[in-house]
Amino acid sequence: MVWQTIKRWYHMxxxxxxxxxxxxxxxxxxxxxxxxxxxxxxVWGLGFAPSDYQQGNSYRIIFIHVPASSGALxxxxxxxxxxxxAVVWRMKMAEVMLKAIAPFGAALAAISLVxxxxxxxxxxxxxxxxxxxxxxxxxxxxxxxxxxxxxxVIRDPRQAARAAGLLAMVGVINVIIVKYSVEWxxxxxxxxxxxxxxxxxxxxxxxxxxLISMLxxxxxxxVNVLMRARTEVMWRERRSKWVAKxxxxxxxxxx
Amino acid sequence: MAFESFADFLAMGKHGFYxxxxxxxxxxxxxxxxxxxxxxQGQVRQTLARQQRRAExxxxxNDESRT
Numbered sequence: 001m002v003w004q005t006i007k008r009w010y011h012m013x014x015x016x017x018x019x020x021x022x023x024x025x026x027x028x029x030x031x032x033x034x035x036x037x038x039x040x041x042x043v044w045g046l047g048f049a050p051s052d053y054q055q056g057n058s059y060r061i062i063f064i065h066v067p068a069s070s071g072a073l074x075x076x077x078x079x080x081x082x083x084x085x086a087v088v089w090r091m092k093m094a095e096v097m098l099k100a101i102a103p104f105g106a107a108l109a110a111i112s113l114v115x116x117x118x119x120x121x122x123x124x125x126x127x128x129x130x131x132x133x134x135x136x137x138x139x140x141x142x143x144x145x146x147x148x149x150x151x152x153v154i155r156d157p158r159q160a161a162r163a164a165g166l167l168a169m170v171g172v173i174n175v176i177i178v179k180y181s182v183e184w185x186x187x188x189x190x191x192x193x194x195x196x197x198x199x200x201x202x203x204x205x206x207x208x209x210x211l212i213s214m215l216x217x218x219x220x221x222x223v224n225v226l227m228r229a230r231t232e233v234m235w236r237e238r239r240s241k242w243v244a245k246x247x248x249x250x251x252x253x254x255x
Numbered sequence: 256m257a258f259e260s261f262a263d264f265l266a267m268g269k270h271g272f273y274x275x276x277x278x279x280x281x282x283x284x285x286x287x288x289x290x291x292x293x294x295x296q297g298q299v300r301q302t303l304a305r306q307q308r309r310a311e312x313x314x315x316x317n318d319e320s321r322t
Binding site for chain 1: 267269289292300306
Protein backbone atom coordinates (compact mmCIF):
# COMPACT_ATOMS: atom_id res chain seq x y z
CA MET A 1 0.00 0.00 0.00
CA VAL A 2 2.63 2.48 1.09
CA TRP A 3 4.97 1.14 -1.54
CA GLN A 4 2.38 1.63 -4.25
CA THR A 5 1.75 5.20 -3.17
CA ILE A 6 5.47 5.91 -3.29
CA LYS A 7 5.65 4.33 -6.73
CA ARG A 8 2.76 6.41 -7.99
CA TRP A 9 4.33 9.58 -6.65
CA TYR A 10 7.62 8.64 -8.22
CA HIS A 11 6.04 8.32 -11.63
CA MET A 12 3.85 11.41 -11.37
CA UNK A 13 6.54 13.73 -10.07
CA UNK A 14 8.95 12.09 -12.46
CA UNK A 15 7.05 13.73 -15.30
CA UNK A 16 8.36 17.27 -15.82
CA UNK A 17 5.02 18.58 -16.95
CA UNK A 18 3.16 17.12 -14.00
CA UNK A 19 5.81 18.52 -11.69
CA UNK A 20 5.37 21.99 -13.18
CA UNK A 21 1.61 21.98 -12.63
CA UNK A 22 1.95 20.49 -9.17
CA UNK A 23 4.50 23.09 -8.07
CA UNK A 24 2.34 25.92 -9.44
CA UNK A 25 -0.35 24.82 -7.02
CA UNK A 26 1.96 24.31 -4.04
CA UNK A 27 4.13 27.44 -4.22
CA UNK A 28 1.48 30.13 -3.56
CA UNK A 29 0.73 28.36 -0.26
CA UNK A 30 4.11 27.10 0.73
CA UNK A 31 5.92 30.42 0.30
CA UNK A 32 3.89 32.49 2.79
CA UNK A 33 3.71 29.58 5.26
CA UNK A 34 7.49 29.18 5.14
CA UNK A 35 8.15 32.91 5.61
CA UNK A 36 5.69 33.31 8.49
CA UNK A 37 7.01 30.19 10.26
CA UNK A 38 10.62 31.27 9.93
CA UNK A 39 9.95 34.83 11.10
CA UNK A 40 7.86 33.59 14.05
CA UNK A 41 10.64 31.29 15.18
CA UNK A 42 13.32 33.96 14.80
CA VAL A 43 11.38 36.75 16.54
CA TRP A 44 10.50 34.39 19.37
CA GLY A 45 14.06 33.20 19.69
CA LEU A 46 15.68 36.62 19.44
CA GLY A 47 13.27 38.61 21.55
CA PHE A 48 11.28 36.35 23.83
CA ALA A 49 13.21 33.19 24.71
CA PRO A 50 15.09 33.50 28.02
CA SER A 51 18.82 34.16 27.95
CA ASP A 52 21.24 31.36 28.68
CA TYR A 53 22.60 31.19 32.24
CA GLN A 54 26.14 30.57 30.99
CA GLN A 55 26.31 32.22 27.58
CA GLY A 56 23.99 35.16 28.13
CA ASN A 57 22.56 36.36 24.84
CA SER A 58 25.20 35.14 22.42
CA TYR A 59 23.46 31.75 22.42
CA ARG A 60 20.64 33.34 20.37
CA ILE A 61 22.75 32.61 17.32
CA ILE A 62 21.48 29.03 17.77
CA PHE A 63 18.14 29.99 16.17
CA ILE A 64 19.80 30.42 12.79
CA HIS A 65 22.90 28.24 13.26
CA VAL A 66 21.14 24.96 13.98
CA PRO A 67 18.37 25.34 11.36
CA ALA A 68 20.96 26.27 8.71
CA SER A 69 23.30 23.42 9.63
CA SER A 70 20.57 20.78 9.72
CA GLY A 71 19.14 22.16 6.47
CA ALA A 72 22.54 21.93 4.80
CA LEU A 73 22.97 18.33 5.97
CA UNK A 74 19.47 17.23 4.95
CA UNK A 75 19.79 19.04 1.64
CA UNK A 76 22.96 17.13 0.93
CA UNK A 77 21.29 13.82 1.75
CA UNK A 78 18.56 14.73 -0.73
CA UNK A 79 21.25 15.66 -3.24
CA UNK A 80 22.82 12.23 -2.72
CA UNK A 81 19.50 10.48 -3.36
CA UNK A 82 18.89 12.60 -6.47
CA UNK A 83 22.42 11.75 -7.60
CA UNK A 84 21.82 8.03 -7.14
CA UNK A 85 18.55 8.11 -9.07
CA ALA A 86 20.08 10.28 -11.81
CA VAL A 87 23.12 8.04 -12.24
CA VAL A 88 21.41 4.65 -11.97
CA TRP A 89 17.99 5.23 -13.55
CA ARG A 90 18.72 8.35 -15.61
CA MET A 91 15.49 9.89 -14.40
CA LYS A 92 15.03 13.40 -15.81
CA MET A 93 13.49 14.92 -12.73
CA ALA A 94 16.35 13.62 -10.57
CA GLU A 95 18.74 15.50 -12.83
CA VAL A 96 16.62 18.61 -12.43
CA MET A 97 16.62 18.20 -8.66
CA LEU A 98 20.37 17.72 -8.63
CA LYS A 99 20.59 21.20 -10.03
CA ALA A 100 17.83 22.71 -7.91
CA ILE A 101 18.89 21.46 -4.47
CA ALA A 102 22.53 22.51 -4.48
CA PRO A 103 22.51 26.36 -4.43
CA PHE A 104 20.43 26.93 -1.30
CA GLY A 105 22.27 24.09 0.42
CA ALA A 106 25.55 25.81 -0.30
CA ALA A 107 24.17 29.05 1.14
CA LEU A 108 23.05 27.20 4.28
CA ALA A 109 26.43 25.51 4.69
CA ALA A 110 28.08 28.93 4.43
CA ILE A 111 25.63 30.36 6.98
CA SER A 112 26.37 27.45 9.31
CA LEU A 113 30.11 28.13 9.14
CA VAL A 114 29.86 31.91 9.52
CA UNK A 115 27.32 31.88 12.36
CA UNK A 116 29.28 29.10 14.05
CA UNK A 117 32.43 31.19 13.94
CA UNK A 118 30.61 34.26 15.28
CA UNK A 119 29.18 32.14 18.07
CA UNK A 120 32.52 30.49 18.80
CA UNK A 121 34.39 33.74 19.43
CA UNK A 122 32.44 34.86 22.52
CA UNK A 123 31.87 31.28 23.72
CA UNK A 124 35.11 29.39 23.06
CA UNK A 125 37.40 32.37 22.54
CA UNK A 126 38.16 31.50 18.92
CA UNK A 127 36.46 31.93 15.56
CA UNK A 128 37.84 28.76 14.09
CA UNK A 129 39.52 25.50 14.98
CA UNK A 130 40.58 22.78 12.57
CA UNK A 131 38.71 20.07 14.42
CA UNK A 132 36.50 17.29 13.11
CA UNK A 133 33.15 19.09 13.14
CA UNK A 134 34.29 22.35 11.62
CA UNK A 135 36.58 20.83 9.04
CA UNK A 136 33.98 18.34 7.83
CA UNK A 137 31.41 21.15 7.61
CA UNK A 138 33.82 23.16 5.48
CA UNK A 139 34.21 20.10 3.25
CA UNK A 140 30.42 19.94 2.97
CA UNK A 141 30.42 23.49 1.61
CA UNK A 142 33.12 22.48 -0.90
CA UNK A 143 31.08 19.44 -1.96
CA UNK A 144 28.09 21.68 -2.66
CA UNK A 145 30.27 24.10 -4.61
CA UNK A 146 31.79 21.17 -6.49
CA UNK A 147 28.39 19.82 -7.52
CA UNK A 148 27.32 23.27 -8.73
CA UNK A 149 30.60 23.86 -10.56
CA UNK A 150 30.52 20.49 -12.35
CA UNK A 151 27.05 21.25 -13.68
CA UNK A 152 28.17 24.64 -14.94
CA VAL A 153 31.36 23.40 -16.56
CA ILE A 154 29.94 20.46 -18.52
CA ARG A 155 27.88 21.63 -21.48
CA ASP A 156 25.65 18.60 -22.08
CA PRO A 157 23.09 18.61 -19.25
CA ARG A 158 22.75 14.82 -19.14
CA GLN A 159 26.48 14.30 -18.93
CA ALA A 160 26.74 17.05 -16.33
CA ALA A 161 24.07 15.35 -14.23
CA ARG A 162 25.99 12.06 -14.29
CA ALA A 163 29.21 13.68 -13.10
CA ALA A 164 27.49 15.83 -10.49
CA GLY A 165 25.40 12.86 -9.36
CA LEU A 166 28.49 10.78 -8.71
CA LEU A 167 30.10 13.57 -6.71
CA ALA A 168 26.86 14.06 -4.77
CA MET A 169 26.76 10.35 -3.89
CA VAL A 170 30.36 10.23 -2.73
CA GLY A 171 29.81 13.31 -0.56
CA VAL A 172 27.13 11.56 1.48
CA ILE A 173 29.95 9.88 3.44
CA ASN A 174 31.03 13.33 4.54
CA VAL A 175 27.51 14.11 5.82
CA ILE A 176 27.75 11.08 8.09
CA ILE A 177 31.13 12.28 9.31
CA VAL A 178 29.70 15.74 10.07
CA LYS A 179 26.79 14.25 11.94
CA TYR A 180 28.76 11.90 14.16
CA SER A 181 32.00 13.87 14.45
CA VAL A 182 30.90 15.27 17.81
CA GLU A 183 30.40 11.76 19.19
CA TRP A 184 33.31 9.88 17.65
CA UNK A 185 36.18 12.24 18.28
CA UNK A 186 37.18 15.02 20.65
CA UNK A 187 36.07 18.34 19.25
CA UNK A 188 35.43 21.82 20.52
CA UNK A 189 31.86 21.59 19.26
CA UNK A 190 29.24 20.43 21.73
CA UNK A 191 27.04 17.42 21.11
CA UNK A 192 23.45 17.78 19.97
CA UNK A 193 20.92 18.78 22.62
CA UNK A 194 17.94 18.30 20.33
CA UNK A 195 16.97 14.70 19.94
CA UNK A 196 14.43 13.18 17.63
CA UNK A 197 14.23 10.10 19.81
CA UNK A 198 14.44 10.41 23.56
CA UNK A 199 14.65 13.39 25.85
CA UNK A 200 16.14 16.61 24.50
CA UNK A 201 18.48 18.31 26.93
CA UNK A 202 17.54 21.82 25.86
CA UNK A 203 15.21 24.04 27.88
CA UNK A 204 11.67 23.90 26.36
CA UNK A 205 11.50 27.72 26.34
CA UNK A 206 14.40 27.60 23.88
CA UNK A 207 13.41 24.38 22.17
CA UNK A 208 10.10 25.55 20.69
CA UNK A 209 11.38 28.68 18.96
CA UNK A 210 14.30 26.58 17.69
CA LEU A 211 12.00 23.91 16.27
CA ILE A 212 9.81 26.55 14.64
CA SER A 213 12.72 28.37 12.99
CA MET A 214 14.04 25.01 11.85
CA LEU A 215 10.75 24.09 10.24
CA UNK A 216 10.49 27.55 8.68
CA UNK A 217 13.94 27.42 7.14
CA UNK A 218 13.40 23.90 5.82
CA UNK A 219 10.15 24.98 4.19
CA UNK A 220 11.91 27.97 2.66
CA UNK A 221 14.52 25.57 1.32
CA UNK A 222 11.68 23.59 -0.28
CA VAL A 223 10.34 26.81 -1.85
CA ASN A 224 13.76 27.62 -3.24
CA VAL A 225 14.18 24.11 -4.65
CA LEU A 226 10.75 24.18 -6.30
CA MET A 227 11.44 27.58 -7.88
CA ARG A 228 14.80 26.48 -9.27
CA ALA A 229 13.44 23.13 -10.44
CA ARG A 230 10.63 24.89 -12.34
CA THR A 231 13.16 27.07 -14.14
CA GLU A 232 15.24 24.04 -15.05
CA VAL A 233 12.20 22.05 -16.22
CA MET A 234 11.08 24.92 -18.40
CA TRP A 235 14.49 25.23 -19.99
CA ARG A 236 14.91 21.50 -20.61
CA GLU A 237 11.40 21.15 -22.04
CA ARG A 238 11.64 24.32 -24.11
CA ARG A 239 10.94 22.45 -27.33
CA SER A 240 7.71 20.94 -26.05
CA LYS A 241 4.30 22.35 -26.87
CA TRP A 242 3.19 22.95 -23.31
CA VAL A 243 6.17 25.19 -22.55
CA ALA A 244 5.66 27.09 -25.80
CA LYS A 245 2.08 27.75 -24.79
CA UNK A 246 3.14 28.83 -21.33
CA UNK A 247 5.60 31.32 -22.75
CA UNK A 248 3.22 32.90 -25.27
CA UNK A 249 0.53 33.50 -22.68
CA UNK A 250 1.83 36.87 -21.45
CA UNK A 251 1.69 36.76 -17.67
CA UNK A 252 3.48 39.97 -16.94
CA UNK A 253 4.05 42.84 -19.35
CA UNK A 254 6.44 41.53 -21.93
CA UNK A 255 9.43 43.70 -22.54
CA MET B 256 9.92 39.91 26.17
CA ALA B 257 13.33 38.86 27.44
CA PHE B 258 14.69 42.41 27.32
CA GLU B 259 13.98 45.57 29.32
CA SER B 260 14.21 48.00 26.40
CA PHE B 261 14.89 48.14 22.70
CA ALA B 262 18.42 49.38 23.39
CA ASP B 263 18.90 46.30 25.56
CA PHE B 264 17.64 44.12 22.75
CA LEU B 265 20.13 45.67 20.33
CA ALA B 266 22.98 45.30 22.81
CA MET B 267 22.32 41.55 23.40
CA GLY B 268 24.28 41.72 26.65
CA LYS B 269 27.78 42.42 25.39
CA HIS B 270 27.32 40.24 22.35
CA GLY B 271 25.37 42.49 20.00
CA PHE B 272 28.14 42.45 17.41
CA TYR B 273 28.25 38.66 17.18
CA UNK B 274 24.50 38.08 17.22
CA UNK B 275 23.60 40.79 14.74
CA UNK B 276 26.38 40.13 12.30
CA UNK B 277 25.45 36.41 12.36
CA UNK B 278 21.84 37.27 11.52
CA UNK B 279 22.80 39.97 9.03
CA UNK B 280 25.03 37.68 6.99
CA UNK B 281 22.46 34.87 7.16
CA UNK B 282 19.68 37.16 5.96
CA UNK B 283 21.87 38.40 3.12
CA UNK B 284 22.72 34.89 1.90
CA UNK B 285 19.14 33.59 2.17
CA UNK B 286 17.64 36.61 0.42
CA UNK B 287 20.32 36.51 -2.27
CA UNK B 288 19.57 32.86 -3.01
CA UNK B 289 15.83 33.54 -3.23
CA UNK B 290 16.35 36.54 -5.51
CA UNK B 291 18.69 34.59 -7.78
CA UNK B 292 16.13 31.77 -8.04
CA UNK B 293 13.41 34.27 -8.99
CA UNK B 294 15.64 36.06 -11.50
CA UNK B 295 16.57 32.78 -13.15
CA GLN B 296 12.91 32.01 -13.68
CA GLY B 297 12.29 35.38 -15.32
CA GLN B 298 15.35 35.10 -17.53
CA VAL B 299 14.42 31.68 -18.93
CA ARG B 300 10.90 32.88 -19.60
CA GLN B 301 12.18 35.95 -21.43
CA THR B 302 14.70 34.02 -23.50
CA LEU B 303 12.09 31.48 -24.57
CA ALA B 304 9.56 34.18 -25.44
CA ARG B 305 12.15 35.99 -27.53
CA GLN B 306 13.11 32.79 -29.38
CA GLN B 307 9.50 32.08 -30.07
CA ARG B 308 8.83 35.53 -31.48
CA ARG B 309 11.85 35.24 -33.72
CA ALA B 310 10.68 31.86 -35.00
CA GLU B 311 7.24 33.30 -35.78
CA UNK B 312 8.76 36.26 -37.64
CA UNK B 313 10.97 33.93 -39.66
CA UNK B 314 7.94 31.86 -40.61
CA UNK B 315 6.08 34.98 -41.79
CA UNK B 316 9.02 36.16 -43.89
CA ASN B 317 9.30 32.75 -45.48
CA ASP B 318 5.62 32.75 -46.33
CA GLU B 319 5.84 36.17 -48.01
CA SER B 320 8.87 35.26 -50.10
CA ARG B 321 7.08 32.19 -51.37
CA THR B 322 3.99 33.99 -52.66
